[in-house]
Amino acid sequence: MPRFETIRPVRHSPETMFDLVADIARYPEFVPMCEALHIRRRNENEGVVTLLADMTIGYKMIRETFTTRVELDPAAMQIRVTYVDGPFKHLENRWSFLEKPDGGCDVKFYIDYEFRSRTFQMLAGAMFEKVFRKMAEAFEARADALARASG
Numbered sequence: 001m002p003r004f005e006t007i008r009p010v011r012h013s014p015e016t017m018f019d020l021v022a023d024i025a026r027y028p029e030f031v032p033m034c035e036a037l038h039i040r041r042r043n044e045n046e047g048v049v050t051l052l053a054d055m056t057i058g059y060k061m062i063r064e065t066f067t068t069r070v071e072l073d074p075a076a077m078q079i080r081v082t083y084v085d086g087p088f089k090h091l092e093n094r095w096s097f098l099e100k101p102d103g104g105c106d107v108k109f110y111i112d113y114e115f116r117s118r119t120f121q122m123l124a125g126a127m128f129e130k131v132f133r134k135m136a137e138a139f140e141a142r143a144d145a146l147a148r149a150s151g
Helices: 014-022 024-030 118-150
Strands: 003-010 034-045 048-059 062-073 078-085 088-099 105-115
Touching: 003 118, 014 078, 014 088, 014 105, 014 118, 024 034, 024 048, 024 118, 034 062, 062 088, 105 118
Parallel strands: none
Antiparallel strands: 003 105, 034 048, 048 062, 062 078, 078 088, 088 105
16 A cells, blocks of 8 residues: 655644644645545544545546545644545545644654555556645645735
């Protein structure tokens, strides 16, 4: 199964980055390939918010919609995403936001996935690592833009 993992140091606080990544409804505004995102359901239990969401991704002629369960845990500074339905056989995604002693934070991003279709895996799999790198960069760029706009 393809997997991608990175740690990205950013100059923003863990809380700022957590809030930015947790605001999934805004992903179509800045996340590469995210064409639409619809939150079907939202529950909260002991401070952890669980969302059921449909995301549509597109690249050239390829369009796919899939459903995930997103757990937002601000106390642990973690976001966990698990696969529910769509073109994947398996999808697991985790974000962690770790405060750095000198300011800012390290954003840890992990994704493990496998498409149901071997053909789609061969076509899309090769570009996904590049997409995930661009996605990590997009969150940092979005945080920078929001900081400039409010400052």
